Amino acid sequence: MMVEEIIDGIKNKDIRSLARAISWIEKEKDEGIELIKNLHHYQKENTHIIGITGFTGVGKSTLLSRIIERYRSMGKTVGVIAIDPSSPFTGGALLGDRLRLSMWTDPGVFYRSVSNRGRMGGLSRMIGDIITTMSVFGFDKIIIETVGAGQSEVDVIKIVDTSVVVLMPGMGDRVQFAKAGILEIADIFVVNKSDLVGADRVRQFLEEMLNFKTSEKRDSMQEEWKIPIIMTIGESNNLKGIDELVEKIDEHFDYLIRIGRLKEIRKRRAKNEIEMLASDIMLRICKNHSSDLDEYASKVANKEIDHYTAAKKIVEKIMMENAISNTSRYT
Amino acid sequence: MNMNRSKIKILVAKPGLDGHDRGARVLCRFFRDSGYEVIYTGLHKTAEEVANAALQEDVDVLGMSFLSGAHESYVPKILNLLKNNGVDLNEIVILVGGTIPEEHFKRLIDLGVDGVFIPGVPLNEISDFIDLKIKEKRDKSEAQHYFVGTKLIQKNPV
Ligand SMILES: Nc1nc2c(ncn2[C@@H]2O[C@H](COP(=O)(O)OP(=O)(O)O)[C@@H](O)[C@H]2O)c(=O)[nH]1
Numbered sequence: 001m002m003v004e005e006i007i008d009g010i011k012n013k014d015i016r017s018l019a020r021a022i023s024w025i026e027k028e029k030d031e032g033i034e035l036i037k038n039l040h041h042y043q044k045e046n047t048h049i050i051g052i053t054g055f056t057g058v059g060k061s062t063l064l065s066r067i068i069e070r071y072r073s074m075g076k077t078v079g080v081i082a083i084d085p086s087s088p089f090t091g092g093a094l095l096g097d098r099l100r101l102s103m104w105t106d107p108g109v110f111y112r113s114v115s116n117r118g119r120m121g122g123l124s125r126m127i128g129d130i131i132t133t134m135s136v137f138g139f140d141k142i143i144i145e146t147v148g149a150g151q152s153e154v155d156v157i158k159i160v161d162t163s164v165v166v167l168m169p170g171m172g173d174r175v176q177f178a179k180a181g182i183l184e185i186a187d188i189f190v191v192n193k194s195d196l197v198g199a200d201r202v203r204q205f206l207e208e209m210l211n212f213k214t215s216e217k218r219d220s221m222q223e224e225w226k227i228p229i230i231m232t233i234g235e236s237n238n239l240k241g242i243d244e245l246v247e248k249i250d251e252h253f254d255y256l257i258r259i260g261r262l263k264e265i266r267k268r269r270a271k272n273e274i275e276m277l278a279s280d281i282m283l284r285i286c287k288n289h290s291s292d293l294d295e296y297a298s299k300v301a302n303k304e305i306d307h308y309t310a311a312k313k314i315v316e317k318i319m320m321e322n323a324i325s326n327t328s329r330y331t
Numbered sequence: 332m333n334m335n336r337s338k339i340k341i342l343v344a345k346p347g348l349d350g351h352d353r354g355a356r357v358l359c360r361f362f363r364d365s366g367y368e369v370i371y372t373g374l375h376k377t378a379e380e381v382a383n384a385a386l387q388e389d390v391d392v393l394g395m396s397f398l399s400g401a402h403e404s405y406v407p408k409i410l411n412l413l414k415n416n417g418v419d420l421n422e423i424v425i426l427v428g429g430t431i432p433e434e435h436f437k438r439l440i441d442l443g444v445d446g447v448f449i450p451g452v453p454l455n456e457i458s459d460f461i462d463l464k465i466k467e468k469r470d471k472s473e474a475q476h477y478f479v480g481t482k483l484i485q486k487n488p489v
């Protein structure tokens with residue numbers, strides 16, 4: 001299928017086209033780059049990008065399904081990207097999150113599983129491109145489920161607008177909180193499985209931590225977002241906290257728009273992406289200069305020159321040649 | 332690591348009312364351990380649910396498992412739904428597995444199924460067949476293989 005066909009399809013809400021476009025991005029095909037180049041300006045202004053993060057088993061996929069149901073009852077459309085960890089040994093992956101989805105045939109829900117594993121480009125860049133594509137398709141909400149383990153997944157959480165961090169009782173509270181990297185970027189905390197004992201203790205821990213955080217920075221002029229802690233039950237006959245959670249997620253988005261933060265977040269995301277791509281291009285060019293690399297490598301090995309100077313010299317040489325014109329993939 | 336397989340996405344589906352899915356789960360783990368990306372639907376899926384999952388996930392391989400004879404109604408229904416949604420069946424590998432009577436093999440192949448596997452076929456024969464079919468479909472090759480029951484057949488099915 002041609003890139004233009006797919007773009008037209010996406011603009012006309014054709015599921016097949018969207019699915020294929022995401023495959024191009026996922027499989028790092030040249031068509032994927034062509035696609036983004038020709039499609040990015042059709043992105044909707046106010047797509048809300050939401051992250052759901054937390055250890056395996058806390059109930060992210062279950063909650064996600066409840067959140068989708070809620071949004072659908074409000075008439076909002078939802079695109080989901082479920083990032084599943086893959087087996088580091090075989091390269092294979094069992095993407096099991098779809099199991100918990102309740103709405104498989106609702107045309108207002110699009111669900112896509114993605115594995116997190118050794119890819120040439122970064123995971124967050126790939127997810128960023130999928131978000132762009134889904135935004136053009138026109139979903140009101142794009143929700144990303146990820147464990148948030150490792151740098152590549154933390155980078156993904158950094159590109160969302162509203163980050164929901166899910167915890168549960170009895171997983172070794174202190175261990176959960178030790179994952180400070182994720183706690184710092186939470187906009188909303190959820191204590192799921194609040195039907196189990198120990199839920200209140202998790203809440204207490206969070207409250208103490210948040211009190212500590214707010215006392216740290218009190219003098220800011222900007223309206224502050226008060227990070228809520230929501231107690232939920234995602235699975236049983238008496239669900240709890242789902243409506244409140246969805247309300248808070250939307251409140252957070254309104255807050256971002258109100259204080260002008262959304263534009264800032266979009267810009268930060270773009271900056272990261274440009275930086276990553278630019279350094280990719282530089283690396284590629286550098287590797288294309290294999291004879292220079294060899295020459296300098298010998299010199300460094302022979303202690304004629306140090307590697308800092310060698311690297312600088314190669315970059316200088318590349319810039320002189322303006323070698324950027326030789327790289328077709330990204331230009 | 333098998334980087335070729337890691338870009339192959341397989342949907343393992345359980346359409347219908349089968350009571351258990353032990354076989355399907357074993358297969359999922361085998362596929363994962365062989366280096367593929369696997370998505371499992373879980374039990375009791377309708378034809379629409381399976382087709383929609385295959386469509387949204389844009390899978391390379393659709394494997395459907397049946398224990399109770401439901402393949403007769405589900406397979407044509409699912410394949411039709413895929414076609415109606417613009418999926419080119421020549422682009423994906425379609426497998427049916429489980430307790431399938433021998434006299435149904437031909438009908439399934441005629442519907443567009445590439446391989447029919449009955450219990451007892453060594454799992455690595457399934458993965459070998461997947462690799463072969465992916466290559467055939469990608470290269471749009473003349474030679475076409477089918478898997479019927481327990482054996483690999485070239486060109487003319489059954
Ligand atoms: N008791 C209880 N179990 C839950 C709740 N929410 C989810 N679960 C169960 O927790 C397990 C893990 O859920 P899942 O959504 O797959 O977690 P994920 O790995 O974070 O996506 C499943 O067996 C769910 O049925 C809840 O609120 N209470």
Ligand SMILES: [Mg+2]
Binds near residue numbers: 060061062097145
């Ligand atoms: Mg999950």
